Amino acid sequence: MARAHQARWHRDANGIPQIFADDLKGLYWGMGYCHAMDRGLQMLLMRILGQGRAAELLDGSDEMVEVDRFFRRMNWARAVDEDTARLSQEAREVCEAYCAAVNQRFSESKPWELKLLGVRPEPWTVRDSLLLARMAGFLTLAQSQGELERLFVEMVQAGVSDVHLEALFPGSTQGLDRRALQKVRLGERIVPEALKWASAAPRMMASNNWCVSGARTKSGAAMLANDPHLETNRLPNVWVEQSFRWPNGYAILVTMPGLPAPLVGRNEHLSWGTTYTFMDAIDSWIEHCRNGKYRRGQSWVGFHRRVEKIVRRKRAPIVATFWENDHGVLDGDPTDEAYLLATRWSGSFSGAQSIDSLLEMWHARTVAEGMAAFAPVESAFNWVFADSTGDIGYQMSGLMPKRPTDWSGFAPRPGWDARFDWDGFVDPKRLPRVQNPESGRIVTANQDLNHLGEADPINAPMGDYRARRIEQLLDARSDHDTESFRAIQLDTYSIQAAELMEILRPLLVSGPMADALRAWDHRYDEKSKGATAFEIFYEALLVEMFGPGCGTEVVEHLRDATGVFIDFYQNFDRILVDPSSPWLGERTREEVWAAAFAEVAHQAPRPWGERNRLRLTNVFFGGKLPRFLGFDRGPVSIRGGRATPHQGQIYQSAGRPTSFVPSLRFVVDMCESGLHSALCGGPSGRRFSRWYANGIAGWLAGDLESREPPT
DSSP states (O other): OEEETTEEEEEOTTSOEEEEOSSHHHHHHHHHHHHHHHHHHHHHHHHHHHHTOHHHHTOOSHHHHHHHHHHHHHTTTTTHHHHHHTSOHHHHHHHHHHHHHHHHHHHHOOOHHHHHTTOOOOOOOHHHHHHHHHHHHIIIIIHHHHHHHHHHHHHHHTTOOHHHHHHHSTTTTTTOOHHHHHHBOOSSOSSOGGGGGOTTSOOEEEEEEEEEOGGGBSSSSOEEEEEEEEOOSEESOSOEEEEEEETTEEEEEEEOTTOOSOOEEEESSEEEEEEEOOBOOEEEEEEEEETTEEEETTEEEEOEEEEEEEEETTEEEEEEEEEEETTEEESSOTTSSEEEEEEEETTTTOSHHHHHHGGGGGTOOSHHHHHHHHTTOSSOEEEEEEETTSOEEEEEESOOBOOOTTOOSSSOEETTOGGGSOOSBOOGGGSSEEESOTTSEEEESSOOOGGGSSSOOBSSOOOSHHHHHHHHHHHTOSOBOHHHHHHHHTOOBOHHHHHHHHHHGGGOOSSHHHHHHHTOOSBOOTTOHHHHHHHHHHHHHHHHHHHHHHOHHHHHHHHHHSSHHHHSHHHHHHHHHOTTOGGGTTSOHHHHHHHHHHHHTTOOOOOHHHHSEEEEEETTTTTOSOGGGSSSEEEEEOOOOTTSSSOOEEEEETTEEEEEEESEEEEEETTSSSEEEEESSOSOOOTTSTTSSTTHHHHHHTOOEEEOOOO
């Protein structure tokens, strides 16, 4: 048993820190010390990126300057001091204990990788944790939503008709001023180029979670499951497991290094898990600019001009200028007369309120208490809960802007019209939420959940195929246990594929592709050739359907180099299956499908496990070291596809390999004292630790390890 000032700790048989303390400050001390010990490099790299100092501290190349320019533009470090001041006294004390522990560990040992570069880390502060909280929030919702909204603007400027846009994005053309959007001069287009270099900052996207009442379980107690689908082609994992014990209770948690918060897991009485919610919390406005000013009515108001120096290793610094107003950061230079977009994310100045609210989760006993604690969290997530009394519940969190009733926030509006200014944020009680539904189950898998609230925060959800499949499996029996929940997490059946195959099957001709599809059971198992055949066809179908209206090269770029078709595939599926869609032009649906299949009919599909492979690369070295050194692992075969409960999407985004895979799985039966989990990676981010990658084999096999309360 090691002692870290206010806490004691040791590792269990799997290397997971077991932290003991007498009070809450001690628990946060232990969390911080073990975060710095196991994931210190990960924390420091994220801070360097968030501060926009990668060119100064890591690499002075032109590419790294663009990384810094992107993060400086986002300006997440702005107003951190003001946000810190909003912490309650208790939250401030525990956060300061966390930071003191991080700095204690760094005083004992600093990551050798940074020593090679001559980097001497500055002390960790509460400001740094709030910065990381903002980064984590943006890299979930706002990034993907912003990409889709920027694509919409590009489609308008390319001349795509209102009829075609409305079919693809229902409601998007209501009140749309096409003439104003045609005037907009775009700087960034769809995906900021810098993102492909920001390899230390993970993309966090899709997930599953669900909970069921005791009426549906073998034990008679409520149960909960969670498997966040994040970018998993990286070591260490974005998550880290830790367990805690204090005189009157315990918690078994999965946390994020640098964030002092009990994010997901369980305490003695309550369990909770999260998924991404697709709330639209990012908006753009068209600004009429000239001479460094923007128009408001008949007046012209000066932008705030922010000038920052980007320091470069061994090279001359660069000066970057950003222009801002109440609508956010401008995409362009307003000194010449032009129409430019200003973009604002609701969570830009968030963090303190979330950390403060989650203090309650150490001692929360009921679903109602958990819902009340997570409702004020500023980042947009779906939270599900199960407690020891048998209750289950769901609460959406996030800062949803108050907009006029005729604007969902999807398409940009004129900045000079005050009617479209945000009027604060929606009361969390109006967001989607439910407790103890009659069905006895709650499932969230990034689908549209607006029907569960008074407000409509989602205008571009992910497809509902995974949610429907999970509900189907939950409803198939009333004696669920850990094994049945594990089987759902590993399920590879695609409702999407089954429904699309109803249209494709009559069009199949002879050949290896047709043979593989006829024999396919719609499962994305590693040995399946049908899964590979379907994906080859699906890629061709996207080009055949949308190429005539958008341009073949544009569609291929969206498919091969962005996450647009990955994140929002059901928008496009709706067009693919509609026999009267305007996107068909003069052709019938069957003619388009047959033409797409004819393009690929001659191919011989390989097993899915040969096509869908993932290499786990070290976050610092990024795959640049020889494999025999052991920093990278794999490649490994990944089961599942875009629409299966076990999601298995591996693709390129802005030239960067990425993935949406269940980075973590856990199951809780509230009749037990612990939980069952699997993490892709290991507790430690240190290559020469025995705990660096000890969980990968079990994770690949679909195993769940039992995690009991610390003793």
